[in-house]
């Protein structure tokens with residue numbers, strides 16, 4: 001996760017709450033959540049007038 005953040009120039013804030021004794025399953029949820037967030041962040045949203053959800057208005 002650290003390598004991903006460094007190589008894509010992103011800042012990630014991850015908080016793992018709970019997860020019980022199964023760290024493997026908990027971390028799978030973390031990676032899946034990141035994947036869903038990245039997918040959402042790179043979609044053009046028709047409700048925003050066809051703009052990407054970025055404060056810069058572009059995705060580099």
Ligand SMILES: [Mn+2]
Pocket residue numbers: 024025028
């Ligand atoms: Mn598994």
